[in-house]
Amino acid sequence: MRGCxxxxxxxxxxxxxxxxxxxxxxxxEISYGRYAGKSGEENYDGLWKRENGDVIVLEVKTSTWxxxxxxxxxxxxxxxxxxxxxxxxxxxxxxxxxxxxxLIEQILGSKYKDRMRLILYExxxxxxRLK
Numbered sequence: 178m179r180g181c182x183x184x185x186x187x188x189x190x191x192x193x194x195x196x197x198x199x200x201x202x203x204x205x206e207i208s209y210g211r212y213a214g215k216s217g218e219e220n221y222d223g224l225w226k227r228e229n230g231d232v233i234v235l236e237v238k239t240s241t242w243x244x245x246x247x248x249x250x251x252x253x254x255x256x257x258x259x260x261x262x263x264x265x266x267x268x269x270x271x272x273x274x275x276x277x278x279x280l281i282e283q284i285l286g287s288k289y290k291d292r293m294r295l296i297l298y299e300x301x302x303x304x305x306r307l308k
Contacts, residue, residue, distance in 0.1 A: 193237040196271045196298065197223030200233075202305055210235070221253045230264025232257055241275030251289040268293040271301060 190212050200207040205225035223235040234253045238244060250268040258266045268289065270280065277295060284293050 189239055192239050192273060192298075193222050196237045196301070197225075197235060199301060199305060200225035200235075203308065205233070221250075224257075225269075227264065230262055232264055232266045234266060234268045235271060236268065237271045239273040241272055241277055241280055244270075244280055247280070247283050247287050247289060247293060250293060251287065254289060254292055266292070270295040271298055272296070273298045 193212065194209065197207055197209050200223070203225070205227060208224040208226070210222040210224070211220050221234045222237040225233040225235065234250065234257055236250045236253075247268075250270065254266050254268045270284075270293075272280070272295060274297075277297065280295055284290055284295060287293070
């Protein structure tokens with residue numbers, strides 16, 4: 178077992194950077210986010226931007242625990258919708274492993290159900306293979 182956990186764990190940081198960088202291979206302009214949040218600042222894990230102005234806000238998690246509420250990603254969507262300009266803003270959880278059903282149910286029961294999605298990392302890699 179690794180001795181470090183949370184945002185300071187090198188594995189978590191590397192996984193976050195890897196997922197954000199995959200956006201470039203999918204044709205997005207990418208922006209890396211923070212490893213650990215700071216009060217009053219944008220704390221998302223990364224952004225994927227399309228030429229038409231659409232933005233995907235990323236929340237990257239090595240597992241589904243601990244994700245308390247989808248409202249944090251929802252807040253990022255709302256804030257970026259006000260500042261990013263012309264395109265639409267969507268949220269995407271990229272999950273390394275774990276039981277995703279509770280998180281899916283939380284998304285479907287939220288006011289963000291039309292603007293937030295979830296994908297397992299292995300499925301994201303499969304999309305890249307297909308591309």
